[in-house]
Amino acid sequence: xxxxxxxxxxxxxxxxxxxxxxxxxxxxxxxxxxDLGLNERERARILGAFFFTYALFQIPIGAMADRYGPRLVxxxxxxxxxxxxxxxxLVESFGALLIVRFLLGFTEAGAYPAAAxxxxxxxxxxxxxxFSSAVALGGRIGGAMAPKLTGWLAVALIGMTVLxxxxxxxxxxxxxxxLVYGVCGVAVAGIFWLVVxxxxxxxxSRQPDDGHARPMTTQPAGPPRPFFQQLAxxxxxxxxxxFGGLQFCNNIPWAILITLLxxxxxxxxxxxxxxxxxxxxxLFVGCIGxxxxxxxxDFVRRKLGQRWGRSVPIATMxxxxxxxxxxxxxxxxxGIAIAALGxxxxxxxxxxxxxxxxxxxxxxxxxxxxxxxxxxxGNFGAALSPILLTEVKMxxxxxxxxxxxxxxxxxxxxxxxxxxxxKPLDPNDA
Numbered sequence: 546x547x548x549x550x551x552x553x554x555x556x557x558x559x560x561x562x563x564x565x566x567x568x569x570x571x572x573x574x575x576x577x578x579x580d581l582g583l584n585e586r587e588r589a590r591i592l593g594a595f596f597f598t599y600a601l602f603q604i605p606i607g608a609m610a611d612r613y614g615p616r617l618v619x620x621x622x623x624x625x626x627x628x629x630x631x632x633x634x635l636v637e638s639f640g641a642l643l644i645v646r647f648l649l650g651f652t653e654a655g656a657y658p659a660a661a662x663x664x665x666x667x668x669x670x671x672x673x674x675x676f677s678s679a680v681a682l683g684g685r686i687g688g689a690m691a692p693k694l695t696g697w698l699a700v701a702l703i704g705m706t707v708l709x710x711x712x713x714x715x716x717x718x719x720x721x722x723x724l725v726y727g728v729c730g731v732a733v734a735g736i737f738w739l740v741v742x743x744x745x746x747x748x749x750s751r752q753p754d755d756g757h758a759r760p761m762t763t764q765p766a767g768p769p770r771p772f773f774q775q776l777a778x779x780x781x782x783x784x785x786x787x788f789g790g791l792q793f794c795n796n797i798p799w800a801i802l803i804t805l806l807x808x809x810x811x812x813x814x815x816x817x818x819x820x821x822x823x824x825x826x827x828l829f830v831g832c833i834g835x836x837x838x839x840x841x842x843d844f845v846r847r848k849l850g851q852r853w854g855r856s857v858p859i860a861t862m863x864x865x866x867x868x869x870x871x872x873x874x875x876x877x878x879x880g881i882a883i884a885a886l887g888x889x890x891x892x893x894x895x896x897x898x899x900x901x902x903x904x905x906x907x908x909x910x911x912x913x914x915x916x917x918x919x920x921x922x923g924n925f926g927a928a929l930s931p932i933l934l935t936e937v938k939m940x941x942x943x944x945x946x947x948x949x950x951x952x953x954x955x956x957x958x959x960x961x962x963x964x965x966x967x968k969p970l971d972p973n974d975a
Contacts, residue, residue, distance in 0.1 A: 548745065549667040553676050555740045556660050557683025559623050562733050563656055564687035566630045566649070566726055567595070568803045568828075569695040572821050573722065575807065576699075576715030577642070585935065587639055592804045592931040594643055596796075598650030600924030606655030607662075607917030608775055611910065614743040615659040615666075620734055622659070626652035627730025634710055634723035650924075657681075657901075658917040665905045665912050667745055671843055677901035678839025685835045685894055688803060689828035696821035698722050775914045778971050785918050785970065787963045788903065792923025794957035795863060798870055798950030799893050800930035802828060802886065809943055813879050823883060831890030834862075838898040846902075851967040855903040859961030862896030865889075867954035874947035896961070906966040915970060926953075 570577075571592065578588050610618040629648045636642045660680050668676040699717045707721035779785045801809070806827070807820045815823060838858070846854030869889035873882050901916065908915035934946045 548742075549676075552663065552667050552741055553679050555737055556619075556663060556680050559619065559656070559733055559737055560660065560680050560684035561687030561690075562623070562726075562730050563626065563653055564684040565691045565694070566626060566730065567653065568688040568691035569722060569726065570595075570633075570646075571804050571807055572692045572695045572824070573699065573717070573719040575817065576713070576717035576719050579715040580713035580719075581637070581639060581642060583639055589931045589935040591639070591642055591646055593928045594646040595650040595653075596800070596924045596928035596930075598647045599654050600650075600921045600928060602651050602654035603658055603917035603921035603924065604776065604779075604914055605917075607658030607913030607915075607920075608911075610655055610659035610662050610913040611775075615663040615913070616738070616741045616743050618655050618659045619663070619741070620738040622652055622655050623734035623737055624731055626656075627727045627734060629727075630730060631724050631727025634707075634720035634727070655913075655917075657920060658913040661901055661904055661908075661916040662913040663741070663743070664901075665908070666743065670906075671847065673905045674842035674846070674898040674902040675839035677905070678835055678842075678898035681894070681897055681901065682832060682835040685828065685832045689825050689832055692807075692821035692824040692828070695722055696818070698725065775911050778911065779914060779918045782970050784907065784963075784965055785915070787960045788900075788919040789922030791859065791863075791957050791960035791964070792900070792919045793926035794953045794960065795866070795893065796923045796926035797930045797933070797953045798866070798889075798947075800927040801934065801946070801950065802831075802890055804931045805934060805938075805946075806886070809946075812943065813882070815879075827883060827887045827890055830887035831894040834891035834894035835897065838895040841895060842899040842902055845899075851906065852965055855899045855906065855966045856962050856964040858899045859896045859903075859964065860958045862892045863954050863958035863961055865892035867951045867958065870947045870951035870954055874944050874951060876944055903964055903966050907968070907970045909969045909971050911971060 574588060574592065577583070583591065606618065606622070626649055629645055629652050633642070633645045633649070636645055661677065664673060664676045664680060699719055699722050702718035702721040702725075703712050703716065705711075705718065705721065707718070707724050710718075710720035710724065712718040713720075802824075806824050810820045810823055811817065842855065842858050845858050848854070849857060866889050869885045869892065872885040873889075876882075877885070900919070904916035904919060905912055934949065937945050937949055
């Protein structure tokens with residue numbers, strides 16, 4: 546196996562773990578709410594807390610990966626978020642839970658910006674979307690596995706004591722789940738450090754596998770700009786604000802799938818024991834889009850060129866998501882709603898590799914900071930999502946929630962169409 550494929554595979558494994566640790570919380574929030582005595586608004590704030598710090602530290606930690614290397618930053622991030630995940634199983638109050646959710650967002654914040662920089666270093670330009678798709682697919686598979694795996698594990702651990710913890714009033718051993726996931730994550734951090742390197746060997750970068758003269762990215766002559774200069778370059782670019790606007794708008798409705806979806810299903814009459822399986826099915830449909838997205842994005846780039854090759858797939862998929870949200874807003878039969886949510890997940894994930902590839906195309910030496918800028922604004926949208934949409938639900942029901950989601954996706958489509966990947970953000974990278 547080529548070393549670069551191994552690098553991508555291990556990075557995808559880390560991405561899978563990250564999403565298991567992230568998505569499992571929405572599956573367990575019901576019993577957590579009972580055991581800790583949370584009300585509905587506290588529950589919404591807890592669900593949004595992760596995304597706030599996850600957003601806030603995207604650029605700083607992405608910039609650290611540009612400067613100190615993605616191997617170091619990702620290894621430390623995986624170990625740190627795994628310890629925080631384990632600590633979640635030990636909390637006893639709303640305040641403590643809020644703190645660990647903020648910490649989880651902080652420790653996971655650098656993962657995708659650093660991974661984007663790593664992929665750029667190991668992939669040729671016409672492979673970036675495909676390799677990015679593979680890494681993001683790992684995350685989506687983890688997210689899709691998490692509800693079913695978490696539900697099974699929480700039930701399997703009932704009656705057992707895990708590091709002094711046991712099932713509480715709700716009768717579900719959610720504490721043990723977080724402790725098990727945390728221990729597994731520390732092991733993955735060690736594997737990542739042992740396998741991954743920041744740069745391909747010089748010989749590999751000069752000799753592509755297929756024999757064509759299309760070299761991978763080689764080490765730049767100098768380091769990336771200092772942090773505040775990076776911020777200035779990003780902040781002056783209209784393209785980066787469109788990039789951030791795209792992610793802010795699409796994350797508001799997409800976050801439903803990993804925060805409010807269990808509540809929606811239960812309100813539609815689905816039993817708790819079945820919620821995890823249905824949520825997993827919806828997210829697994831999204832994985833199909835992630836698999837296709839890299840192939841589609843690189844194909845469209847070859848056909849339409851750099852200007853439209855990234856923007857057209859993004860705008861098209863966001864429009865498809867809007868139509869699916871609109872379908873759910875009409876309160877169709879449960880089976881139709883589940884199918885529409887699955888298609889929404891698939892369209893969202895088909896467009897995501899183009900989002901990553903855009904940042905890699907224009908980011909130059911500052912890829913981590915560039916992707917971090919978009920992810921920061923996107924995850925502010927995700928942080929707002931459960932809080933805003935809980936209020937919308939209380940006022941207008943689930944129909945209003947999905948109508949807001951459809952509108953948000955249309956705004957994302959407009960921002961996506963305005964992205965131009967034909968020239969770098971920083972003139973020094975031209």
